[in-house]
Every structure is written in structure tokens, then in C-alpha cells.
Amino acid sequence: MNRRILLNTLFYIILIAFAIVFLLPIYMMLLTGIKPLNEVDLKTMWNLPENGIHFDNFIAGYKQLAPNLTNSLVMVIPEAILSSLLGSLNGYLLSKWKFRGSNLIFSLVLFGMFIPYQSILIPLVRFMQFIKLYGDIPGLVLVHIIYGIPITTLIFRNYYAGIGTEILEAGRIDGASLLGLYRYIIFPLSAPSFAVVIIWQFTQAWNEFLFAIILTNQSHWPVTVALNNLAGSQLVQWNVLMAATLLAALPTLLVYIFLGRFFLRGLMAGALKG
Amino acid sequence: MSQGFVLNRSQLTLALALMAVGIVSIFILNGTELDIAGKNFTSIGLLLGGLLFYSGILVIVGMFKNETYLSVALLLPSIVAVAIFVYGFIAWSIRVSLSKWKGLLPDYTWVGLQQYTDLFHDPRFLIDVRNTGVFTVGFIAGCLIIGLGLAILLDQRLKGEALFRGIFLFPMSISFIASGVVWGWLMNPATGDRITGINLIFKMLHLDFLISLWQTTPPPWGMAFTVIPAVWQLSGFTMALYLGGLRSISEEIREAARVDGASEFQIYRYIILPLLQPVTLSAVIILGHMSLKIFDLIVAIGRKDLRLDVPGIYMWNTTFDGTNYAQGAAIGVLMLISVAILVVPYLIYSMRTEAEL
Structure with missing residues (x-):
């Protein structure tokens, strides 16, 4: 099968070419980050470092972003945990306790996932000011949880729809109540979809920009807002900026590299159909 | 009960x-x-x-x-x-958009559709609409073509599939802001002595004809280059969707076609692609709603360049910098309508098909 070998070689060449392009931005950030300050020059951007590896840029970048990285972490962890618990409960009720109109309600909730947040931004700001949650992290957490309800409910509902009703009926015969069924049957089976939802919500909230810039004041800025500010500043050199960008992207990158398998496996388990 | x-x-x-x-x-x-x-x-x-x-x-x-x-x-x-x-x-936004609220204090004086008619005569908003169109077409086409191509390549069960899959998928985990900042530097339009970024690579490879002004190309085509970081981020996701679809097509169907004498190309053209249509539909909905409300990526890469303006940025400027709340609300509502036209039929369709099951 010479033709097959030829074809496979061609496929590999295409795949490797794409892989190089996909890795180019990461390579550029790393390369720039490990050069000492005196070797940084836009004209020699792609040259390898000449005098060993230095971490000056990363240290300078970290100094710029440290408080904001903390802000993001403090916001994202409670957000991911609470919204996955809420989504799990909603998904269970909407898939196993259907009532008249529950499908319609689900569709109406689902629509909330697609709306451009510019269309609710003015009322949101007024409302958050009114309930005194404007400007700080707790308010941002609340907003992320509420606008996360559609997607988390969707993922859990689709996952639970794949769990047969027989097992629940067996539980009912044993006298389990609505919450008992959840506690002893559904919840222990939910690990794959919890993995998907926690990773998803973590990534979404970490990377989100619009709510973050509108709803927090400067001392509570999450990392995306601070990074954008850094990029617009004339005072920060681009090599520090590249190192800072890599630092800002690192948590979600690490989550993806180490937990991405669970994410994909959870998706394959029917967590997100289409 | x-x-x-x-x-x-x-x-x-x-x-x-x-x-x-x-x-x-x-x-x-x-x-x-x-x-x-x-x-x-x-x-x-x-x-x-x-x-x-x-x-x-x-x-x-x-x-x-x-x-x-x-x-x-x-x-x-x-x-x-x-x-x-x-x-x-x-509902509240719609009400604001029908008022003449300008300035920090709310003013709900009814002006009907005045804000909307003004917007449609506003040169900046018309540029925004055109830019969104360019971005949406480029973004969806780029993601679908690259995503499907990569999925078909990876479906050949080559060695190292998992590694390639990981490389194509990882940009999805990065924020639009970070991606815009990095690509902004890679797509540096400087020429001559100050040439850098990808242009410098082209020069080193003696591919000078590829050197480009990138996103600073005169309108409307500068906007098309802002699609590059977006495609970088989401073509891997599209690939994963297609790969899932390809893997759910049974080997027997392909085998049956081979027995009937179909070539591999014909199998893809006449059997597999039509079977992937539902995946394409989902991908278009997901990618389309993202591009209609694109905001942070353009903030990071455009850096307030008005030639790269989109409705999301205009809404932000006019509302929070210009305190023209009524106009900001009207832009938000128009963005919502554009997304609803794309998404609502799909939601109704999937609700109906699910009800039949």
C-alpha cells in the first residue's frame, strides 16, 4: 500500500504545519519571557536567547498582576463550586421531575445562555448598585452564578437524561424521597458532569471581561481587566507584557492540560450534546 | 401520585x-x-x-x-x-432604549423608536454592523473549514492523534483578552527596519509577498484579520464537535459504500458530509452567537481603533464613557435581536424534536 504511506505522510505534514501555527503564540510568549531584559528587541524577536535563560520578565509581569491573580482566584473558586451545585439540582429536577410546562421553562432558561450581556448591562449595573454589591468580588460572583444557570442546567440535564429511570424507581420502592434519590443515587453518579461544569465555569469566569470591567472597581479587578489595562499602558515593555499574558493564561491552561481529559470524557458521556 | x-x-x-x-x-x-x-x-x-x-x-x-x-x-x-x-x-433595557436618558440621572421620557432611527443613520453604527458582518462570515467559515479538515485528518487513526487533538484544542482555554494581546503583537504591522512578529518570519523565509498590514489594512478588510485569533481559539473546538460526529458514524456504512465501489473521496462527499449536517448546524449556532456579540477580543486587539469598532464596544463607550444610556440600551437591544434571530428558531426546533422523542 504505497499510496497509503504517501497519503499518511501528506496528512502528517499538514497536521504538523497546523500544529506549528497553533503553538506559535505560546512559543513567542515563552521565548520572549525567558530572555534577559538587555536581549529583548522586536527585531530579534524570534532569535533564541544568547546568554542563558532568565526569568526577569516573569517576575516583573507577576509583580504587575499579583493582586489581580488573587482577585480572580477568590472569585472563580466559589463561583465554580456554587454554580455546579445549583446546576446539578436544576438538571435533576428538570430531567427527572417534569411537570406541566417544565420543558418550556427549560427553553426559556436556556435562552439566557445566548443573550449578549450588553442588552442587560444598564439594568444590571443599576440593580447591583441598588443592592450594594457593585464594585467588589462578591457581586461579581453572584452575577457569574446567575448567568451561569442556563449552561450548568443544560449540561447536567442532558447528563441526567442518560441515567435510566429504572434505578430511580427502584429507589422509590425503597422509600427514598425526592431529595433522597438525589442524595443517594443521582449525586454519586454525577462526577463526570461535575468535572465538565466545574472546568467550564472556572474557565468562563477566569476569562470573562465585560462583567469584570463594568462591575468591579480598580482594586478588585480580576486578571483579564488588569491585563487589558497593562496592554494599553505605554509604561510597560512588551516583553513584560508577554510574560504577564502567559501568567494570566496559565491557570486555565494548566486546568486544561491536567484536567482536559476529564472534560472531554465528560463531554463524550453525553454531557453536551451538539 | x-x-x-x-x-x-x-x-x-x-x-x-x-x-x-x-x-x-x-x-x-x-x-x-x-x-x-x-x-x-x-x-x-x-x-x-x-x-x-x-x-x-x-x-x-x-x-x-x-x-x-x-x-x-x-x-x-x-x-x-x-x-x-x-x-x-x-424589558428594562428596552424601556431605557425608548427614552431619552442621557446623563447620570435616569430620564424615562418616552421618545418611541427615536434612538433606533438615529442609530441607523449613525455612520459609526453602520461601520459596526459591517464589521460584525465581516467578522461573522470570516470566523464561521474559518472555524468550519479548518475544524472539519482537521477532524477528517485526525479521523484517519494516525499515530499521535491525542497529541494533535490537544494542540488544536488548547487555545480554547485562553481568554479573548490574552489571545488578542498576543496576536496583536504577532500581527504587528510595522514595516522596514522595525519589521517584527509574523511579518519578520515571512521576511526570514523570503516570503515577502505575504507581509501584511494585518488588522490595520484599510477598511473593511482590516476587520477580516481580527478573525485570525478567534479562529485560532475556536477551530479546535469545532474540530472536536466534528470528530465526535465522525466517530458516531458506524464503520459498517463506510464498509458498505466501499463494497459498492465508492472511493474514499466519494464516501466523504456523498455519505459522511451529509451525515455531519446536524453538527454543522450546532457549530454555526454556537460560533454565530459568539461572533455577533464579539467584544473583548476586539477590545484587546483593536485598542480603540474606530476602524475595528463593533456594536459591543460602541455600547460600552456610549453608555459608560458618554453616559448616553438610552442609546447604549438601544445598541444592546439590537445586538439581542440579532442573536435571537439566529438562536430562537434553533431552540424551538430542538424543543419540538425533543418533545417527539
Whole structure:
């Protein structure tokens, strides 16, 4: 099968070419980050470092972003945990306790996932000011949880729809109540979809920009807002900026590299159909 | 399911206690400020008080034999939250967009559709619409073509598939802001001595004809280059969608076609591609709604360049920098309408097909 070998070689060449392009931005950030300050020059951007590896840029970048990285972490962890618990409960009720109109309600909730947040931004700001949650992290957490309800409910509902009703009926015969069924049957089976939802919500909230810039004041800025500010500043050199960008992207990158398998496996388990 | 209500003394006591503690804590917190570590937690405290009260109600509802009541009661907070934060706020935005509110103090004087007619005669908004169109077409086409191509390549069961899959998927985990900042530097338009970024690579490879002005190309084509970081981020996701679709097509169908003498190309053209149409539809919906509301990527890469303006940025400027709330609301509502035209038919369609199952 010479033709097959030829074809496979061609496929590999295409795949490797794409892989190089996909890795180019990461390579550029790393390369720039490990050069000492005196070797940084836009004209020699792609040259390898000449005098060993230095971490000056990363240290300078970290100094710029440290408080904001903390802000993001403090916001994202409670957000991911609470919204996955809420989504799990909603998904269970909407898939196993259907009532008249529950499908319609689900569709109406689902629509909330697609709306451009510019269309609710003015009322949101007024409302958050009114309930005194404007400007700080707790308010941002609340907003992320509420606008996360559609997607988390969707993922859990689709996952639970794949769990047969027989097992629940067996539980009912044993006298389990609505919450008992959840506690002893559904919840222990939910690990794959919890993995998907926690990773998803973590990534979404970490990377989100619009709510973050509108709803927090400067001392509570999450990392995306601070990074954008850094990029617009004339005072920060681009090599520090590249190192800072890599630092800002690192948590979600690490989550993806180490937990991405669970994410994909959870998706394959029917967590997100289409 | 049996009807009826079983009164359980101890549960009733618990319920009343929860409700009482909830009410009392709300009243106490309402008058004072709750400070923890220098932060104001009054509102969170009020929220928790409300939750205590609500859990008391849940205990009472739980005494009904018909557990559907409990199910509805447990769903209620989410439903109410979405009703207020999505539908209530949309209605409120629409009302603002029909007013002449300009300046920090609300002014709900009715002006009808004035804001909308003004926008459609506003050169900046018309540029935004055109830019969104260019971006949407480029973004969806790029993701679908690259995503499908990579998925077909990876479907050949080559060695190292997992590694390639990982490389193509990882940009999805990066924020639009970070991606825009990095690509902004890679797509540096400087020429001559100051040439850098990808242009410098082209020069080193003696591919000078590829050197480009990137996003600073004169309108409308500069906008097309902002698609590059977006495609970088989401073509891997599109590939994963297609790969899932390809893997769900049984080998028997392909085998049957081979037996009938079809070439590999014909199998893809006449069997596999038509079977992938539902995946394409989902991908177009997901990618399309993202591109219609694209905002942060353009903020990071365009750096307030008006030639790369989109409605999301205009809304932000006019509302929070220009305090023209009525116009900002009108832009938001128009963005919502554009997304709704794309998404609502799909939601209705999937609700119907699911109801038939």
C-alpha cells in the first residue's frame, strides 16, 4: 500500500504545519519571557536567547498582576463550586421531575445562555448598585452564578437524561424521597458532569471581561481587566507584557492540560450534546 | 401520585425556626452594616437570611405527599433569578432604549423608536454592523473549514492523534483578552527596519509577498484579520464537535459504500458530509452567537481603533464613557435581536424534536 504511506505522510505534514501555527503564540510568549531584559528587541524577536535563560520578565509581569491573580482566584473558586451545585439540582429536577410546562421553562432558561450581556448591562449595573454589591468580588460572583444557570442546567440535564429511570424507581420502592434519590443515587453518579461544569465555569469566569470591567472597581479587578489595562499602558515593555499574558493564561491552561481529559470524557458521556 | 398533606410536628417546628431566624437576621442586617475583614458583606448576609427563610418554606412544602410541589419550590430561586436577570432586565433595557436618558440621572421620557432611527443613520453604527458582518462570515467559515479538515485528518487513526487533538484544542482555554494581546503583537504591522512578529518570519523565509498590514489594512478588510485569533481559539473546538460526529458514524456504512465501489473521496462527499449536517448546524449556532456579540477580543486587539469598532464596544463607550444610556440600551437591544434571530428558531426546533422523542 504505497499510496497509503504517501497519503499518511501528506496528512502528517499538514497536521504538523497546523500544529506549528497553533503553538506559535505560546512559543513567542515563552521565548520572549525567558530572555534577559538587555536581549529583548522586536527585531530579534524570534532569535533564541544568547546568554542563558532568565526569568526577569516573569517576575516583573507577576509583580504587575499579583493582586489581580488573587482577585480572580477568590472569585472563580466559589463561583465554580456554587454554580455546579445549583446546576446539578436544576438538571435533576428538570430531567427527572417534569411537570406541566417544565420543558418550556427549560427553553426559556436556556435562552439566557445566548443573550449578549450588553442588552442587560444598564439594568444590571443599576440593580447591583441598588443592592450594594457593585464594585467588589462578591457581586461579581453572584452575577457569574446567575448567568451561569442556563449552561450548568443544560449540561447536567442532558447528563441526567442518560441515567435510566429504572434505578430511580427502584429507589422509590425503597422509600427514598425526592431529595433522597438525589442524595443517594443521582449525586454519586454525577462526577463526570461535575468535572465538565466545574472546568467550564472556572474557565468562563477566569476569562470573562465585560462583567469584570463594568462591575468591579480598580482594586478588585480580576486578571483579564488588569491585563487589558497593562496592554494599553505605554509604561510597560512588551516583553513584560508577554510574560504577564502567559501568567494570566496559565491557570486555565494548566486546568486544561491536567484536567482536559476529564472534560472531554465528560463531554463524550453525553454531557453536551451538539 | 397521592394527594395530601402530612403534618409533622418536629418538621413544622424546624420550618418555623428557620423562617424566624431568617426574618430576624434580615431585620438586624437591614439596620446595621456587616463588616468582615474590611469588606461589606451586608448584601450577602441578607441573601443568606433570605435563603434561611426559603429553606423553612421548603420544609413545609416537603410535607406535601405530592413531591412535584417540592420540585417546583426547589427550582423557584433559579427560575426567579433568570426571570429577573434575563427577562426583567431585557424589558428594562428596552424601556431605557425608548427614552431619552442621557446623563447620570435616569430620564424615562418616552421618545418611541427615536434612538433606533438615529442609530441607523449613525455612520459609526453602520461601520459596526459591517464589521460584525465581516467578522461573522470570516470566523464561521474559518472555524468550519479548518475544524472539519482537521477532524477528517485526525479521523484517519494516525499515530499521535491525542497529541494533535490537544494542540488544536488548547487555545480554547485562553481568554479573548490574552489571545488578542498576543496576536496583536504577532500581527504587528510595522514595516522596514522595525519589521517584527509574523511579518519578520515571512521576511526570514523570503516570503515577502505575504507581509501584511494585518488588522490595520484599510477598511473593511482590516476587520477580516481580527478573525485570525478567534479562529485560532475556536477551530479546535469545532474540530472536536466534528470528530465526535465522525466517530458516531458506524464503520459498517463506510464498509458498505466501499463494497459498492465508492472511493474514499466519494464516501466523504456523498455519505459522511451529509451525515455531519446536524453538527454543522450546532457549530454555526454556537460560533454565530459568539461572533455577533464579539467584544473583548476586539477590545484587546483593536485598542480603540474606530476602524475595528463593533456594536459591543460602541455600547460600552456610549453608555459608560458618554453616559448616553438610552442609546447604549438601544445598541444592546439590537445586538439581542440579532442573536435571537439566529438562536430562537434553533431552540424551538430542538424543543419540538425533543418533545417527539
